[in-house]
Amino acid sequence: MCLPMQSDPMQPVPVRVLTRRREVADTWTLELEPGDAAGRPFAPGQFNMLYVFGVGEIPISLSGDSADPHRQVHTVRAVGPVSRALAALSPAATVGLRGPFGQGWPVEAAAGADVVLIAGGLGLAPLRPALYYILSRRARYGRVALLYGTRSPGDILFRRELERWRRRLDLEAWVTVDYAGSDWVGCVGVVTNLVPSASFDPADTVAFVCGPEVMMRFAVAALQKAGVDDAAIHLSMERNMKCAIGHCGHCQFGPLFVCKDGPVLSFERIRGLLSRKEI
Amino acid sequence: MNTTSDLALITPDGVRRLIEVLTARGYRVIGPTVRNGAIGYDAIDGIDDFPVGWTDEQDGGYYRLRRRDDAAFFGYAVGPHSWKRYLHPPQLRLWRAERSGDDMRIIDEDDEPPRDAFIGVRACELNAIAIQDKVFLGGPYVDPHYRSRREGIFVVAVNCAVAGGTCFCASMGTGPRVGSGFDLALTEIVHDGAHRFLVECGTDVGAQVLTELPHRPAPPSDIEAARAIIERTAQSMGREMPATDVPALLRRNLEHSRWDNVAERCLTCGNCTMVCPTCFCTSVEDETDLSGATAARTRRWDSCFTMDFSYIHGGSVRSSTRARYRQWMTHKLSTWVDQFGTSGCVGCGRCISWCPVGIDITEEVRAIHEGECDGDDS
Numbered sequence: 001m002c003l004p005m006q007s008d009p010m011q012p013v014p015v016r017v018l019t020r021r022r023e024v025a026d027t028w029t030l031e032l033e034p035g036d037a038a039g040r041p042f043a044p045g046q047f048n049m050l051y052v053f054g055v056g057e058i059p060i061s062l063s064g065d066s067a068d069p070h071r072q073v074h075t076v077r078a079v080g081p082v083s084r085a086l087a088a089l090s091p092a093a094t095v096g097l098r099g100p101f102g103q104g105w106p107v108e109a110a111a112g113a114d115v116v117l118i119a120g121g122l123g124l125a126p127l128r129p130a131l132y133y134i135l136s137r138r139a140r141y142g143r144v145a146l147l148y149g150t151r152s153p154g155d156i157l158f159r160r161e162l163e164r165w166r167r168r169l170d171l172e173a174w175v176t177v178d179y180a181g182s183d184w185v186g187c188v189g190v191v192t193n194l195v196p197s198a199s200f201d202p203a204d205t206v207a208f209v210c211g212p213e214v215m216m217r218f219a220v221a222a223l224q225k226a227g228v229d230d231a232a233i234h235l236s237m238e239r240n241m242k243c244a245i246g247h248c249g250h251c252q253f254g255p256l257f258v259c260k261d262g263p264v265l266s267f268e269r270i271r272g273l274l275s276r277k278e279i
Numbered sequence: 280m281n282t283t284s285d286l287a288l289i290t291p292d293g294v295r296r297l298i299e300v301l302t303a304r305g306y307r308v309i310g311p312t313v314r315n316g317a318i319g320y321d322a323i324d325g326i327d328d329f330p331v332g333w334t335d336e337q338d339g340g341y342y343r344l345r346r347r348d349d350a351a352f353f354g355y356a357v358g359p360h361s362w363k364r365y366l367h368p369p370q371l372r373l374w375r376a377e378r379s380g381d382d383m384r385i386i387d388e389d390d391e392p393p394r395d396a397f398i399g400v401r402a403c404e405l406n407a408i409a410i411q412d413k414v415f416l417g418g419p420y421v422d423p424h425y426r427s428r429r430e431g432i433f434v435v436a437v438n439c440a441v442a443g444g445t446c447f448c449a450s451m452g453t454g455p456r457v458g459s460g461f462d463l464a465l466t467e468i469v470h471d472g473a474h475r476f477l478v479e480c481g482t483d484v485g486a487q488v489l490t491e492l493p494h495r496p497a498p499p500s501d502i503e504a505a506r507a508i509i510e511r512t513a514q515s516m517g518r519e520m521p522a523t524d525v526p527a528l529l530r531r532n533l534e535h536s537r538w539d540n541v542a543e544r545c546l547t548c549g550n551c552t553m554v555c556p557t558c559f560c561t562s563v564e565d566e567t568d569l570s571g572a573t574a575a576r577t578r579r580w581d582s583c584f585t586m587d588f589s590y591i592h593g594g595s596v597r598s599s600t601r602a603r604y605r606q607w608m609t610h611k612l613s614t615w616v617d618q619f620g621t622s623g624c625v626g627c628g629r630c631i632s633w634c635p636v637g638i639d640i641t642e643e644v645r646a647i648h649e650g651e652c653d654g655d656d657s
Contacts, residue, residue, distance in 0.1 A: 009420045010578075011374050014383045053378050054567035054574040079592055094383040096376070240591050242562060245420035248581070249560030250588055252610065255617030260419065276533060278602030 009245050012051045012096025015072070017089050023075060023157050027122065028087040029063065032072040035097055039069030044129030045104025045208075045236060045264045048072060049244050051096030052085040059241040059259070060086070061126035062100060066133060072097065075125035075157065101244040102263050105130040105234060110206035113232075114142040116198055118219045120149050120191055120211020124157050126236050126263075127210050131165075138170055142205075145172040145198040149191025149215070152177050153184050172198055191215065195222035202227030208264075210236040217274060220267055233267035235274075254279055286497040287478045293492045294352065294465075294476060295326045297435065298398070300491045306396035306433055309365060311353070317342060318358035320365070323398070330355060337444040337517065337628065339637025349469045353399055356443025357627050361556030362404055363411060365395055366428045369580045373424075373563065376574045388575070389424050394431035400461065401439055402454030403446075403625040407556035409460055413619040414559045424578075433484065436461035440469075440508050444517035445628030447641055451520055453625040455512040463489065466505035477505040518628060518641045521648050526622070528648055529613040533605065537646045542601035544636050549582030551630035551638075552607065557623045560588070583607050608640060 013035035021029045032050075034040035042048075042062050051057040058080070064073025078087040089095065107130055115134060119127045127146075134141050146165065150156055156175065165173040174194045176187035187194065192215070205228050209219045216235050223233050239251035239258040251258040254273040256265065273279045289297075301308050310323040313330045323329070335355040336343045347354050372388040400408075408429075415425035439446075439455040448454030457464045462485030466477040477497050480486040552558040562581035567574040581588060583606050589596035597603045615623030624640070631639045 008373075008387065008423050010422075011387065012385055014385060016381075051376075053376055053383050054565065054571060056565050057563070092381045094378075094381055096383065096385060238591055239596065240589055246418055247415065247420065247422055247559065248562065249583065250562070250581070252583075252606070252614070255614035257618070278597045278599060279533075279606075 009098065010243065012049070012057070012098045014094045015097045017091050017093045017095065018071070019091055020089065024155050026079070026087075027075060027077045027157065029073060029075045030086065030089065031064070032074065032095065032097060034070050034072055040072060040100065041069040042066055042072075042100035042129075043104035044107055044133050045126055046100040046102050047126070047241075047244070047263065048074065048097055048099030049101065049241075050074065050082075050086060051098075052082055052089070053094070053096070055085040056082040057096070058082040058086075059101075059244060061236070061263070063125035063128050066129050067136060075122065077122050098244065102259055103261065103265075105208050105236075105264050106206070107133045110134075111137075111140045112142065112204075114200035114205040115144045116147065116195075116200050116205055116207045116223070116228075117145070118147045118191060118195070118207065118209045118211070120215040120219075121151070121155070122157065123209075123211035123215075123236070124148055124150075127208055128158065130208055135171065143172070143200050144170070145174070145200060147174045147176075147191050147194040147198060149176045149178070149194070149211075151179070153180050153186075174198065190218065192218040192222040195219070195226055205232060207233045208236075209233065213238070213274075220274075230271060231266055231268040234264050235267060235270070236263045237265055237270070238263070285480060286502055287489060287494040288497040288501060289476050289478055289492055289494045291326060291352070291474050291476075293494060296492050297463075297488070298323065298325055300488055301396040301433060304433075304488075305394055307393040308396045308398060310398035311355075311358070313344065316344060318344070318355055319360040320358075320362065320397075320399075326352065329353075334441060335443060337632040339445065339631050339639050340634055341444075341637070342632045350474060351440070351467060351469045353437045353465070353467050354441055354469070356439065356441060356446055357401055357403065357629060359554050359629065359633055361554070361627070361629070362397055362400060362408060363556055363559075365397070366408065366432075367411060367415070367425055367559060371424055371578045373576045373578050376576075378572055378574070389427075392424075392428045392431075394433075395428070396433040396435065398435040400434050400436045400457075401627075402436070402457040403448045403451075403627040404556055405434070405436060405457055405460040406453040406625040407627070410557045410619065410621055410623060410625070411559060413621065417619070433488075434461045434463075434481075436464040436481075438464060438466040438505065438509050439512045440467055442512045442515045442517060443628055443632070445631040445639075446516050446626065447518040447520050447628060448626035449513045449516045449519075450522065450641075451622065451624060451626035456509045461485070466508060468501060468504050468508065471504065475501065477501055518626075518631065518639065520624075520626065520641050521645050523648055525644055526613040526616045528644070528651070529609045532647050532651060533609070535647050535650070537643065537650060538601045538605050540646070541604050541638060541643055542599065544638055545600050545604045546635060547584040547600050547603055548635060549584040550633045550635060552582040552584060553580060554629040554633045555611075556625065556627060556629070557611075558582075562587075583610070608643060611640070612644065
């Protein structure tokens with residue numbers, strides 16, 4: 001399917017589902033066509049708007065490798081009407097796609113520094129492209145640590161890949177769960193507990209954090225305690241994003257439009273907002 | 280730029296002719312007219328459709344039409360409508376989708392919009408249009424629906440000869456004299472002789488249109504009369520925004536006790552956002568036909584006062600009235616400046632008049648300003 005670039009940023013392009021894979025009980029990964037012969041280049045941390053015919057449209061972050069703009073990979077947790085419909089699509093089905101949108105992880109600016117990626121639950125999905133990016137240019141970065149926390153061993157996303165990453169000698173990959181049975185040999189506890197165990201030079205570290213807002217607040221506190229500067233901590237924020245282009249107003253977070261100024265924002269910019277109720 | 284020597288004088292018949300000329304040039308002429316007990320903006324055929332001899336009385340939660348003792352065309356302040364109704368329509372079908380098996384087609388639905396001539400655009404409203412230009416045309420993404428409507432308009436502005444009871448443009452620096460953004464600007468003079476209009480040209484198109492109207496050079500006495508009218512309007516504003524750095528004031532006072540106070544009065548009805556000429560928020564609605572073969576997406580005005588507005592998985596970010604009123608007012612007066620380099624308020628006073636409980640944005644700012652020591656982080 002080859003379509004020209006849309007002049008109306010609100011108009012989706014129909015694209016086919018290429019593959020669909022179940023990750024964990026309620027989470028699927030969909031690989032979509034780009035809807036453009038030239039591919040649809042994106043930056044790690046950006047998102048697309050996905051429309052299911054007759055159901056609705058939601059923002060879903062890109063979870064695949066930005067080196068391949070011909071595959072738009074999205075990892076979706078089926079929790080609402082649209083995400084459930086998305087997760088139920090079979091290959092060959094068509095969805096409407098707009099994007100990519102937003103500001104991603106500052107992967108280029110992080111070159112030369114140690115990088116700590118902290119993911120909570122589905123928050124691993126938008127961080128995966130950043131990790132792909134860094135690992136494919138591994139020599140340009142200092143120490144790299146991935147700290148991932150999820151509910152239980154059965155909820156671990158991208159499990160085979162995580163196991164591969166854990167075997168690497170140039171990456172520290174820590175996984176912790178909230179609760180586990182006796183067959184679990186890893187850590188138990190919240191992901192922020194892992195921060196003191198990871199090896200990085202706080203004075204020269206860039207941190208990428210994605211997860212539930214409360215988890216990100218604690219992650220920031222743990223990073224600050226370790227000595228990481230506020231400007232070096234980057235969070236991927238979630239707000240109600242409807243248009244993705246800063247026109248509908250729903251995702252406002254103080255002066256910021258999370259859709260176009262974010263979703264990745266440095267903690268320095270949102271320090272005064274994150275601690276406040278109902279902003 | 281025009282000098283005073285470019286100023287012309289036309290009669291009410293000249294205004295009648297103006298509507299004819301604009302219609303002949305292919306414009307749909309939109310102007311003020313009485314609708315449902317208020318002055319709104321709608322398609323007009325001639326000067327008889329104007330609210331001739333009407334004025335309005337406005338206060339917090341109060342708007343009534345009253346008779347004037349003359350036949351003025353523009354002897355009132357602004358009503359519940361603003362021009363955003365035409366440039367950024369309340370409802371707009373964005374596209375239609377058709378499904379057949381696994382295939383889906385998406386079809387653009389917004390037809391070529393009419394070319395509109397707006398008659399009676401006030402200074403505050405010209406500023407409001409300039410603000411929405413920044414929102415929809417000034418960023419990395421352009422709204423093609425707004426652009427196609429905005430590009431073709433012909434603007435006949437009017438310098439306000441009366442200030443409404445809730446007007447405060449003088450303290451916002453947005454009126455009552457029209458500055459820029461018009462093709463023609465009128466100042467209506469109804470006293471000391473015949474009913475007449477001083478005309479200023481803002482563009483070449485405006486000047487061309489003027490040549491098609493019966494007009495004569497304006498005598499200095501009328502130029503002075505028009506100046507005095509606008510000056511008197513500026514002096515008789517019903518409200519005033521406190522003369523302080525409002526964006527910084529609100530930034531410092533996000534936890535001020537006044538937000539709790541206003542939350543006890545605010546009904547979160549969203550009227551203020553509907554009548555505001557700059558509020559731009561929208562939502563989209565998807566509908567499907569019974570066969571399931573076609574679906575359509577409609578964009579409609581939305582309001583930050585609804586619970587749905589900030590809904591994310593797990594609940595609304597702003598569930599309290601306090602937070603929603605604070606969002607609206609701090610956006611309008613403070614974070615708007617961060618986003619678009621201008622205040623989102625033009626001092627038109629609509630949000631005060633059309634608030635069912637008469638909440639007054641200038642009074643709320645004043646209360647926060649005067650009670651700043653109450654703030655926990657000031």
